[in-house]
Amino acid sequence: MTPANSFWTEVLQGGLSGYILLALLIFVIGLATVLLRRSLLMQFMGVELMINAANLALLAFARFKNGDVQATTFYLFIIAVAACEAAVGLALIVGLYRHRQTTDSDRADALRQ
Amino acid sequence: MFLIFALITLSGALAMFRQKNLVVAGLCLVLSFIGVSGLFLMLSNPVAAALQIIVYSGAIVVLVLFVIMLLNAHEEEPAVKPRSIQRWGSALVVAVLGVGAFKLVGSSPALRPANVRPVIEPMTLEQVGNYLVQQHLLAFEAIGLLLLASMVAAILLVKRDL
Structure with a gap:
C-alpha cells in the first residue's frame, strides 16, 4: 500500500489523523463564518464552532496518546470558560443593540455615535 | 460510525454557514454539536459527550436562540457597502489556512498510523x-x-x- 493510500484509510476508519482532519475542517468553517458573515450572532456561533474543533482535537490526541483524565479535566475547564464567554458576549450584543438598534458588525464600527 | 458522526458534524456546520435565517442556523449548530458529542462517544469518552450535550447544545445554543428572538434579528441586515476586498481577502485567508493545515496533517510524523492500538477503556x-x-x-x-x-x-x- 502506498503512503497516501494508507493515510486515507486511516482517515476514513477514524484514526487519529481522521479526527484531526475533521477538527481542522470544523475550525475552517467556523473561521469562515466569523470572517464572512456580518451578523454578530452568526459570528458568535462561528466562535463556538471553533472552540468545539479545538476540543475535538484535544480529546482525540488524549485518547490516542494516553493522556485521558487530564484532557477531560482540561475540557471541563474549557467549557466553563466558554460558558462565561457566551454569557458576557451575548450581554455585549444585547447592550450594543440597545444603543444602536443593530446586530450588524459593519454598522458598529465606531466607538461613539 | 466515525464517518456517520463526522458527516453529521460537517453537514451541520456547513448548513449553519450557508443559512440565511439565524434561528435555523442555531438549530443547525445544535446538529453539529450532537455530531461532535457522538465523536466523543467514539473516543470512548462518555463524560465529555454528556458535558457537550448539556452545556453546548443545552445551555449555550438556547442562550443564543433566546437572544436572537429577543432582538428580533431573524435575518441578516442588508450590507451597508459591499466590501468585496475584505470578503475575498477573508475567503483567501480561510482557503490558505485550510490547505496549509491539511498539508501539515498529511505530512506530520506524530500522526502516523500507530503500530499498537491503545487500550480502550471508557472514561x-x-x-x-x-x-x-x-x-x-x-x-x-x-x-x-x-x-x-x-x-x-x-x-x-x-x-x-x-
Whole structure:
C-alpha cells in the first residue's frame, strides 16, 4: 500500500489523523463564518464552532496518546470558560443593540455615535 | 460510525454557514454539536459527550436562540457597502489556512498510523472527579469564581440605566 493510500484509510476508519482532519475542517468553517458573515450572532456561533474543533482535537490526541483524565479535566475547564464567554458576549450584543438598534458588525464600527 | 458522526458534524456546520435565517442556523449548530458529542462517544469518552450535550447544545445554543428572538434579528441586515476586498481577502485567508493545515496533517510524523492500538477503556466520571479535586482544586475554585464574575458582569451589562 502506498503512503497516501494508507493515510486515507486511516482517515476514513477514524484514526487519529481522521479526527484531526475533521477538527481542522470544523475550525475552517467556523473561521469562515466569523470572517464572512456580518451578523454578530452568526459570528458568535462561528466562535463556538471553533472552540468545539479545538476540543475535538484535544480529546482525540488524549485518547490516542494516553493522556485521558487530564484532557477531560482540561475540557471541563474549557467549557466553563466558554460558558462565561457566551454569557458576557451575548450581554455585549444585547447592550450594543440597545444603543444602536443593530446586530450588524459593519454598522458598529465606531466607538461613539 | 466515525464517518456517520463526522458527516453529521460537517453537514451541520456547513448548513449553519450557508443559512440565511439565524434561528435555523442555531438549530443547525445544535446538529453539529450532537455530531461532535457522538465523536466523543467514539473516543470512548462518555463524560465529555454528556458535558457537550448539556452545556453546548443545552445551555449555550438556547442562550443564543433566546437572544436572537429577543432582538428580533431573524435575518441578516442588508450590507451597508459591499466590501468585496475584505470578503475575498477573508475567503483567501480561510482557503490558505485550510490547505496549509491539511498539508501539515498529511505530512506530520506524530500522526502516523500507530503500530499498537491503545487500550480502550471508557472514561468514568469518578476518574475525572478524583483527578479534578486532587490535582486541580485551586483551578476548580477559580473557575467557580470566574463563572460568578461573568454572571454578574452579564447582568450589569444589560442593565438599562447604568
